Amino acid sequence: MRDEEIDEALDKAARVRREVPAELLNRIADAIEPTLQPVRALPPTWVLASGLILISAAVALLGAARAGFQGVEALSLPARLSIFGALTFLACVAAVHLVGEWIPGSPRRLSPGGLLAMASVTLLGVFALLFQDYRIEPFVFAGVTCLATGLLHAVAAALLGWWWLRRGWALNSVSAGLTAGVLGGLAGVTVLELHCTDFQALHILVWHTLVVPASGTVGAFAGWVLRQR
Amino acid sequence: MDGNLEGLMAGYQAGDLAAARSLIDRLSPQLHRFFDAQSRNPADADDLLQDAWLRIHRARHTYRRGKPVLPWIYAIARRVRVDRYRRSVRTTIHERRWEQAADEVSASPAETPRAEDLEALLAPLSESQREVLEMLKVAGMSLEEVARATSCSVGSVKQKVHRAYEKLRQTMSLPELKRSGAIP
Numbered sequence: 001m002r003d004e005e006i007d008e009a010l011d012k013a014a015r016v017r018r019e020v021p022a023e024l025l026n027r028i029a030d031a032i033e034p035t036l037q038p039v040r041a042l043p044p045t046w047v048l049a050s051g052l053i054l055i056s057a058a059v060a061l062l063g064a065a066r067a068g069f070q071g072v073e074a075l076s077l078p079a080r081l082s083i084f085g086a087l088t089f090l091a092c093v094a095a096v097h098l099v100g101e102w103i104p105g106s107p108r109r110l111s112p113g114g115l116l117a118m119a120s121v122t123l124l125g126v127f128a129l130l131f132q133d134y135r136i137e138p139f140v141f142a143g144v145t146c147l148a149t150g151l152l153h154a155v156a157a158a159l160l161g162w163w164w165l166r167r168g169w170a171l172n173s174v175s176a177g178l179t180a181g182v183l184g185g186l187a188g189v190t191v192l193e194l195h196c197t198d199f200q201a202l203h204i205l206v207w208h209t210l211v212v213p214a215s216g217t218v219g220a221f222a223g224w225v226l227r228q229r
Numbered sequence: 230m231d232g233n234l235e236g237l238m239a240g241y242q243a244g245d246l247a248a249a250r251s252l253i254d255r256l257s258p259q260l261h262r263f264f265d266a267q268s269r270n271p272a273d274a275d276d277l278l279q280d281a282w283l284r285i286h287r288a289r290h291t292y293r294r295g296k297p298v299l300p301w302i303y304a305i306a307r308r309v310r311v312d313r314y315r316r317s318v319r320t321t322i323h324e325r326r327w328e329q330a331a332d333e334v335s336a337s338p339a340e341t342p343r344a345e346d347l348e349a350l351l352a353p354l355s356e357s358q359r360e361v362l363e364m365l366k367v368a369g370m371s372l373e374e375v376a377r378a379t380s381c382s383v384g385s386v387k388q389k390v391h392r393a394y395e396k397l398r399q400t401m402s403l404p405e406l407k408r409s410g411a412i413p
Contacts, residue, residue: 001401001402003394006394006397006398006401010347010350010362010366010397013346013347013349013366014366014367016347018261018262019258020261020278021275024257024275024278024279025254025257028253028257028278028279028282029246029250029253031279031282031283031286032249032283032286033249035286036244036246036249036286037244038243039289039290040290041242041290041292041293041294042290042291042293044293103291103293104288104301104304104305104308105297105302105303105304105377105378107373107376107377108377108380108381109382168291169287169288169291169305171304171308171380172308
């Protein structure tokens with residue numbers, strides 16, 4: 001059987017119109033009528049995404065201002081450009097993606113999991129190229145401190161982003177939570193890059209990068225909890 | 230058709246009752262069919278339709294003027310159906326699991342195909358293949374619009390359609406369907 005014949009059969013069957021009972025349609029119209037008031041449309045995507053980027057940048061800068069900017073001061077100019085260029089690019093991608101999660105029917109070129117993978121792999125690549133000191137001392141204590149600092153700021157940025165998009169309509173709260181977590185995680189990594197002076201490769205590759213998947217996981221879990229309510 | 234829908238949607242956002250009623254009258258038959266194809270229970274389809282319109286009503290400010298209406302509507306309708314399915318099975322099942330389950334062929338002996346309609350032809354397909362073909366054939370959406378409504382890429386939609394056609398090629402060659410006149 002050829003595709004054209006299948007098309008013809010499907011089109012023929014699809015043309016058969018089925019009516020919905022008028023009383024059901026009336027019931028629906030009656031249900032929405034009392035609350036049918038003019039609504040203010042959402043701002044354009046670029047406004048919402050810019051707001052998210054500004055919120056993330058503000059959280060990162062405030063966090064670093066409190067802890068100190070020793071990390072960025074100790075970095076070379078090419079390293080600063082590479083790290084903060086990559087973080088800015090990833091934050092833009094994550095912000096646009098997050099806005100899409102809050103508006104039904106938005107085009108999606110990347111799944112939330114794909115976004116998380118892209119952010120993690122990009123950061124790993126940039127860090128692996130820039131940091132070559134493979135000593136590991138003290139690995140766990142310093143690492144956990146950085147992870148906790150990064151996560152704290154990630155959660156703050158994600159919550160503020162959630163608040164910023166509160167007029168939107170997230171169809172899938174798990175995906176929205178994961179994406180918000182990734183964006184918040186990028187803010188957390190930015191705080192660490194501005195502040196942390198531990199330039200051992202494994203410390204940065206493991207503990208700094210881990211902020212993004214950990215924050216994404218927390219966000220997805222929060223979305224899952226919200227969905228159960 | 231979608232051009233008119235955009236005007237009606239703009240009226241709906243502006244609080245115009247006539248526009249809201251027109252939108253409900255025009256889109257409800259295809260949405261009802263969309264739900265009916267999945268639930269196979271008219272009462273369920275009625276409930277899902279009402280639930281969908283209530284959500285559309287609450288989310289109407291998220292529609293962007295000038296953008297296609299159908300992907301926005303179907304994205305919400307699809308979520309209504311997924312939520313209902315999840316509640317009906319077990320509330321704690323993860324969505325990914327549902328999507329995996331949806332890729333399995335869902336034809337069962339209890340679901341006797343109604344050879345005279347689209348649902349009968351689509352019965353052997355998986356849930357995800359069926360919903361894509363419903364959107365393409367009944368709603369008349371483009372591949373890009375279906376991709377928006379289902380939150381996936383155009384490539385993924387094309388793959389689902391390709392697999393659906395492969396499956397249909399096998400099932401539609403069955404002599405019973407030919408005899409019933411459902412296929413040429």
